[in-house]
Amino acid sequence: MPSVILNGSGRELPAGATVADAVRVAGAPEDGRGVAVALGGEVVPRGSWSDRELAEGEQIEVLHAVQGG
Amino acid sequence: MSALHIAGREFGSRLIIGTGGFRNLEAVGRAVAASGAEIATVAMRRVDASTGDSLLGVLEEHGCFVLPNTAGCFTARDAVTTARMAREALGTDWVKLEVIGDDRTLLPDAAELVAAAEELVADGFTVLPYTTDDPVLARRLEDAGCAAVMPLGSPIGSGQGILNPYNLRLIVEQAGVPVILDAGIGTASDATLAMEAGCDAVLLASAVSRAEDPAAMAVAMRKAVEAGWEARAAGRIPRRDYGQASSPTEGVAELT
Numbered sequence: 001m002p003s004v005i006l007n008g009s010g011r012e013l014p015a016g017a018t019v020a021d022a023v024r025v026a027g028a029p030e031d032g033r034g035v036a037v038a039l040g041g042e043v044v045p046r047g048s049w050s051d052r053e054l055a056e057g058e059q060i061e062v063l064h065a066v067q068g069g
Numbered sequence: 070m071s072a073l074h075i076a077g078r079e080f081g082s083r084l085i086i087g088t089g090g091f092r093n094l095e096a097v098g099r100a101v102a103a104s105g106a107e108i109a110t111v112a113m114r115r116v117d118a119s120t121g122d123s124l125l126g127v128l129e130e131h132g133c134f135v136l137p138n139t140a141g142c143f144t145a146r147d148a149v150t151t152a153r154m155a156r157e158a159l160g161t162d163w164v165k166l167e168v169i170g171d172d173r174t175l176l177p178d179a180a181e182l183v184a185a186a187e188e189l190v191a192d193g194f195t196v197l198p199y200t201t202d203d204p205v206l207a208r209r210l211e212d213a214g215c216a217a218v219m220p221l222g223s224p225i226g227s228g229q230g231i232l233n234p235y236n237l238r239l240i241v242e243q244a245g246v247p248v249i250l251d252a253g254i255g256t257a258s259d260a261t262l263a264m265e266a267g268c269d270a271v272l273l274a275s276a277v278s279r280a281e282d283p284a285a286m287a288v289a290m291r292k293a294v295e296a297g298w299e300a301r302a303a304g305r306i307p308r309r310d311y312g313q314a315s316s317p318t319e320g321v322a323e324l325t
Contacts, residue, residue, distance in 0.1 A: 007115040041150055042150075043154055065111040065159060069088070
């Protein structure tokens with residue numbers, strides 16, 4: 001049960017949870033279209049989302065495009 | 070009006086619209102359509118479960134080229150990571166690079182900006198940096214390999230227009246890449262002045278998004294940019310200290 005920081009909030013995820021799971025928990029669309037993930041400040045390419053398991057205390061940012069100048 | 074060329078891409082409009090500050094997506098769509106803009110900027114922010122409608126869908130519908138920015142970043146490191154996330158999310162290696170140095174004026178941090186530009190250019194990005202109106206900094210950014218330079222007229226969202234037209238002219242004079250006036254536009258005449266000063270394009274958000282009638286202001290901005298560009302291309306008359314009659318000075322009747 002890794003406890004991670006997902007978009008600034010502490011979350012408990014099931015054992016073996018991957019980046020792909022975190023993307024879903026964050027509320028992103030299933031296909032992850034228009035979404036990007038950084039783990040500890042490094043971008044995780046979409047192709048590795050379902051392989052990359054999350055470790056205790058990791059910091060995940062899940063971003064997408066919003067209105068902005 | 071001739072086409073705008075940036076990094077080998079051609080755009081028919083010289084007005085670039087920022088999507089920030091609109092009340093809703095419907096307002097974004099109406100203003101983008103009215104502006105005729107072909108490039109629209111977006112920001113990268115945390116996904117939250119309440120996000121419903123798709124901004125990208127609206128921009129796609131209007132045929133806009135989406136230009137992500139790095140707004141909200143205060144260090145080169147954060148800006149570089151944000152640009153890489155935008156590339157991953159949106160499949161574009163173009164970025165409006167923004168590295169803010171002061172949260173009250175939102176003025177760019179010159180040192181961090183150049184460092185981020187160098188790193189992103191080396192990583193294959195097409196970098197369009199939001200910069201101050203300092204001609205030396207503009208040159209440094211061009212030397213770093215940026216595809217354009219985007220000096221401010223005045224602080225973001227301030228609506229103060231072009232505070233230093235002299236510096237802007239110097240930037241235009243020396244630039245070997247497109248110059249895009251970015252930030253500070255308050256009303257249509259500001260956009261016209263930027264184009265008359267020789268800018269290749271104008272990027273604005275608040276002037277339209279926070280206007281009482283955004284779609285109507287978008288029309289005004291489209292016309293203002295076109296008018297400024299046409300006037301610049303047409304060649305204005307020189308300024309004179311005294312009047313110069315346009316009616317013939319010969320053949321005037323003696324009536325008294």
